[in-house]
Amino acid sequence: MSIAPFAPSSRRIAVRPGGGEARLRPTAALRPHAPGGALLPVVGGELRVPLVGGGEARYANLDYGATAPALTTVAERVTRVLPYYGSVHRGSGLPARVSTALYEQARQTLAGFVGAGADHEVVFTRNTTDALNLLAGAIPAGAGQVVFLDSEHHANLLPWRRREHTAVAVAPTLTETLARLRAALAERPTALLAITGASNVTGELLPLPELVALAHDAGARIAIDAAQLAPHVRVDLAALGADYLALSGHKLYAPYGAGALVGRRDWLDGAQPWLAGGGAVREVTWEGTDWHDGPARHEAGTPNLLGAVAIAEACNTLDALPAGALEAHDRSLRDVLLARLTRIDGVRVGQIWADSEEAIGTVCFAVDGFEPGHVGAYLSAEHGVGVRDGRFCAHQLLSRLGFGGGALRASFGVGTAAADVERLADALARLVREGSRHAYAKGADGWAPLGDDRALPDLL
Numbered sequence: 262m263s264i265a266p267f268a269p270s271s272r273r274i275a276v277r278p279g280g281g282e283a284r285l286r287p288t289a290a291l292r293p294h295a296p297g298g299a300l301l302p303v304v305g306g307e308l309r310v311p312l313v314g315g316g317e318a319r320y321a322n323l324d325y326g327a328t329a330p331a332l333t334t335v336a337e338r339v340t341r342v343l344p345y346y347g348s349v350h351r352g353s354g355l356p357a358r359v360s361t362a363l364y365e366q367a368r369q370t371l372a373g374f375v376g377a378g379a380d381h382e383v384v385f386t387r388n389t390t391d392a393l394n395l396l397a398g399a400i401p402a403g404a405g406q407v408v409f410l411d412s413e414h415h416a417n418l419l420p421w422r423r424r425e426h427t428a429v430a431v432a433p434t435l436t437e438t439l440a441r442l443r444a445a446l447a448e449r450p451t452a453l454l455a456i457t458g459a460s461n462v463t464g465e466l467l468p469l470p471e472l473v474a475l476a477h478d479a480g481a482r483i484a485i486d487a488a489q490l491a492p493h494v495r496v497d498l499a500a501l502g503a504d505y506l507a508l509s510g511h512k513l514y515a516p517y518g519a520g521a522l523v524g525r526r527d528w529l530d531g532a533q534p535w536l537a538g539g540g541a542v543r544e545v546t547w548e549g550t551d552w553h554d555g556p557a558r559h560e561a562g563t564p565n566l567l568g569a570v571a572i573a574e575a576c577n578t579l580d581a582l583p584a585g586a587l588e589a590h591d592r593s594l595r596d597v598l599l600a601r602l603t604r605i606d607g608v609r610v611g612q613i614w615a616d617s618e619e620a621i622g623t624v625c626f627a628v629d630g631f632e633p634g635h636v637g638a639y640l641s642a643e644h645g646v647g648v649r650d651g652r653f654c655a656h657q658l659l660s661r662l663g664f665g666g667g668a669l670r671a672s673f674g675v676g677t678a679a680a681d682v683e684r685l686a687d688a689l690a691r692l693v694r695e696g697s698r699h700a701y702a703k704g705a706d707g708w709a710p711l712g713d714d715r716a717l718p719d720l721l
C-alpha cells in the first residue's frame with residue numbers, strides 16, 4: 262500500500278492514493294456536482310415533509326451526526342444482494358456461498374478503506390458502541406490504565422470507566438490538552454489512549470499523528486473513535502501507525518445495523534469472545550470449547566450480511582470521490598453556516614479549543630431565551646429542518662461549554678446542499694427577530710407545536 266506523508270495542516274489524516282484495496286467503479290453518483298449542491302445522492306434526499314398549519318417543504322436533514330441517510334449506491338447494492346441473501350459461513354446452497362463471499366469481501370473493502378495494515382483485523386460489530394465495548398473487554402489484565410478525555414462521547418468514555426483509567430479534563434487549548442494527556446500517560450503504566458478523531462459536539466478535529474506519537478512514546482496503544490471522523494475525513498491506520506479504530510455504518514451512509522472494530526490482532530485473539538455462540542468456535546466438547554482466532558472469535562451468531570455489504574459499498578462510493586472533495590464540501594457548508602450564525606444576535610456557537618483549526622460538518626449552538634427542544638421543534642414544524650437537540654451523549658463536555666441545559670447541533674454530509682444550511686440560518690434569524698408563528702409547549706415527549714396538524718406517512 263503506498264502512503265503519502267502526513268501534512269500536519271491538512272484535514273486529510275493520511276492520504277491513500279487510489280484508496281487502498283477498495284476499487285473505484287464509475288456510477289451516476291460520481292458525476293461532478295453543481296456548486297452548492299449535494300456531493301452525492303442519498304435516499305430521501307428529495308423527501309417532502311408537512312409543515313404545521315399546512316404546506317410542505319423539502320426536508321433539510323441536518324442530523325447526519327446522529328444517523329446519516331443511505332447513499333443511493335448503498336441502497337441499490339443492498340437491493341441487488343437481497344435475492345442472494347443467505348447464511349454466512351453456513352449453508353451449502355448458492356446464496357449461502359455468495360453471501361459468505363460477499364461478507365468476507367466487505368471485510369477486505371473496509372480494511373482497504375481505513376488503511377488497515379498487515380497486523381490489523383476487521384471485526385464486524387453492531388456499531389461504534391459495540392466495537393469500543395469489545396475492545397474494552399480485550400485489554401489484557403495488568404496491561405495498565407486507559408486514558409481518555411472527559412469530552413468524549415459516552416461510548417468512548419463509559420466502557421473505560423469500568424476499569425483502571427484516567428479521564429483527562431480538556432483544557433481551553435488543544436496544545437494544553439495534549440500536554441495534559443502526555444502527563445497522564447506518564448503518570449502510570451498505560452495500556453490504551455482512547456480518543457475521538459472528531460468531536461460529535463463541535464466537529465473539531467484532533468491531531469491524530471501527534472496523539473499516536475504521544476501514546477506510543479508512553480508505551481501505550483491508541484484507539485480512535487472514528488464514528489464521526491470516518492464519514493468526513495479519510496483515515497489511514499497503517500500510515501498513522503494507529504492501533505484500533507471503531508466506526509458505525511449508520512453514520513457512514515450505510516444504515517443497515519453494522520459497525521466495525523479494526524485493530525491489532527493480538528489483544529483480540531487473546532480476549533474472551535465478545536459473544537459466546539455458534540460461529541465463534543472450532544470445536545465444542547463436554548470438557549470445553551476451542552474458540553476461533555481472528556474476527557470469527559468475536560462474531561458469534563448469524564452475521565449481519567446486509568450491514569457489512571452496505572458499509573463496503575459506502576466505502577467504495579466515498580473512495581471514488583475525487584481527492585479532497587469530501588473535505589471541501591464540508592468546509593464550504595460549514596463556512597456558510599458559521600458566517601450566518603455569527604451574525605444572528607443571541608446565537609452562540611460552541612467550540613472546545615481556542616486553537617483548533619479544522620472541523621467536520623458539525624456545528625453546536627444555542628439560542629438565547631429559547632430551550633433547545635423548543636428551537637428544534639420550531640425548525641421542524643415551521644421550516645422542515647431536522648437538527649438534534651439535547652446533550653449529544655457528551656454531558657460533561659456540554660457543561661464545560663456552558664450548555665449544561667443542552668444545545669442544538671446541525672450536522673451535515675454528502676447529501677447536504679448549501680440551501681439546507683441557509684434555510685436553517687434563515688429560520689433562526691426569523692425566530693430571533695419575530696418569534697415563531699405557532700405556539701409550542703413542552704410535554705412528556707418534549708417540545709411540540711400546539712394543535713400539531715402534520716400528517717404522518719402511512720407507514721405508521
Ligand SMILES: Cc1ncc(COP(=O)(O)O)c(C=O)c1O
Nearest residue numbers: 388389390414416461488489509
Ligand atoms: C464520537 C462518537 N462516538 C461514538 C458514538 C456511538 O455510536 P453508535 O451510537 O453508532 O454506537 C457516537 C454516536 O453518536 C459518536 O458521535
